[in-house]
Amino acid sequence: MSILVGKHTKLCVSGITGREGKFHTLRNRDYGTQVVSGVTPGKGGQSVEGIPVFDTFHDAVARTGANTAMIFVPPTFAADSILEAEDAGIELIIAITEGIPAHDELRAYSVIKKNRRSRLVGPNCPGILSPGKANVGIIPADFFKEGNVGLVSRSGTLTYQIGNELAQSGFGNSTIVGIGGDPVPGSDFIDVIGLLQDDSETELIVMCGEIGGDAEERAADFIAANVTKPVLAYIAGFTAPPGKTMGHAGAIVSGSKGTAAAKAEALESKGVRVGRTPTQVAELAATLLGAAA
Numbered sequence: 024m025s026i027l028v029g030k031h032t033k034l035c036v037s038g039i040t041g042r043e044g045k046f047h048t049l050r051n052r053d054y055g056t057q058v059v060s061g062v063t064p065g066k067g068g069q070s071v072e073g074i075p076v077f078d079t080f081h082d083a084v085a086r087t088g089a090n091t092a093m094i095f096v097p098p099t100f101a102a103d104s105i106l107e108a109e110d111a112g113i114e115l116i117i118a119i120t121e122g123i124p125a126h127d128e129l130r131a132y133s134v135i136k137k138n139r140r141s142r143l144v145g146p147n148c149p150g151i152l153s154p155g156k157a158n159v160g161i162i163p164a165d166f167f168k169e170g171n172v173g174l175v176s177r178s179g180t181l182t183y184q185i186g187n188e189l190a191q192s193g194f195g196n197s198t199i200v201g202i203g204g205d206p207v208p209g210s211d212f213i214d215v216i217g218l219l220q221d222d223s224e225t226e227l228i229v230m231c232g233e234i235g236g237d238a239e240e241r242a243a244d245f246i247a248a249n250v251t252k253p254v255l256a257y258i259a260g261f262t263a264p265p266g267k268t269m270g271h272a273g274a275i276v277s278g279s280k281g282t283a284a285a286k287a288e289a290l291e292s293k294g295v296r297v298g299r300t301p302t303q304v305a306e307l308a309a310t311l312l313g314a315a316a
Contacts, residue, residue, distance in 0.1 A: 025153035025198045026173070026218040026225075027115060027144070028056075028091065032157045035060045035083045035113070037104045038095035039071050047095065047119075047161050048074065054158040059087040062104075080111035093150070093159055094118040101146065102127035106134055109141040117159050118145030118209065128207035135209065143209025149179035149201035162199060170195020172308060173219035175212060176231035177204040177238070181259055181301055185231060188305035194312050197224040204233060212242035220250050227253050227308055231301075232286060234260035239286040247293040253311055256290050256297045257304045258283040 034051065038044035039061025049072060052058040060075050060083040067078035077083040080092065092108040094101055094116065101120040108116050109131075116135075123146045135143050144151060150160010155169040161179075166187040172194060176182040179201050186196055200215045202208050212230055219225045228250070232239040239258065246254050261283040287297040298304035 025156050026215075026222050027142075027153070027198065027200065028151045028157040028159050029153050030057070030156055032057055032091045032115075032159065033087065033089050034058045034091045034093060034159055035062060035080065035087065035089035035108075036074075036093045036095060037062045037080070037108065039063060039074065039076060040066050040069070041095060044095035045071055048093070051093075051158050051160070054164050055155075056157040056159060059083075059089050080108045080113060084111045084113065089113065091115045091159060092117065094120055094145070096120060098122040098124065098127075102131045105131045105143065105146075109135055109138065109143075113141055116141050116143045116209070117148070117150050118143065118203075119148065119150060119160055120145075121147035121205075123147070123205070125206050128205060132207050132209060142214075144200065145203045145205075145209055147205045148203030148208075149182065151201070152196075152199045154196055154199075160201065162201065166190065167199065168195035170197065171224055171226040171312070172196050172229055173215075173222065173225035173227070174199045174229045174231070175215040175219070176201055177233050178231055178259060181231050181257065184301045185229060185257065185305055188302060189308055192305060192309040194309055197222060204235075206236075208238075211238050213245045216242060216246065216250060216254070220252060225252065227255070227311060229304060229308060230254065230256045231304075232256060232258045234258070234283050234286075235281045237281065240289040243289045243293040243295060246290075246295060254295045255304055255307050255311070256287075256295050257299075257301055258286045258290075258297060261299065
């Protein structure tokens, strides 16, 4: 079992005819993901190495039964593409696009939350990987192996490092979910941790946060009240100066609010061990899993 993506995934890619969209679509297909269609307005009837292209998500769903969308279009058009996928009945929408205006993100988020027909992951995220089953996004799957550690992260590259160090230690992942670091994420830590808590394959949960906002503090309260599995965490930005944006649009500290130290304190007060480096998190995970074996 895995969460969100797996053998059941039927992927449709918005922006499949673009350079990046095509490249990652074919990498996802090579990994074993069931890529059934793509969408590019005005290019319906074409194909990308055997993958049929449609003008709209409605056509793609009707003709191929797509249940998952990957959004790989420019920021100006991304929110409309997300909403079109939602309107077509796509169950899971994974938005890779970065640089989407915050008001567009909020518009898409509001519609999806109101209608409750689809789940949005992203924007500005690396996607979702269930090792050995399916890869939807830009995660370099070769760094990971199948296992029992569920990993959810606001950062893409730190996700890769922690997952790879786990693999080198002899442990693997059930599912890796990159939620992105934009101000209006479609899914947050609480959403994904709840799914990992219910996943029979996941025995340990690792969350990778960063400075800015209060997502990690809210996750700490949720974990204390709802999660029985062990949880480890890493917070990027312990040395970030106040007022400095660090990479992601949502990663900004104002005064003492949103600092790495404050987030670590909130998590540790709820029983979540927080590593000070990605390597330390991987070592803690290996220790916990080794003791449980």
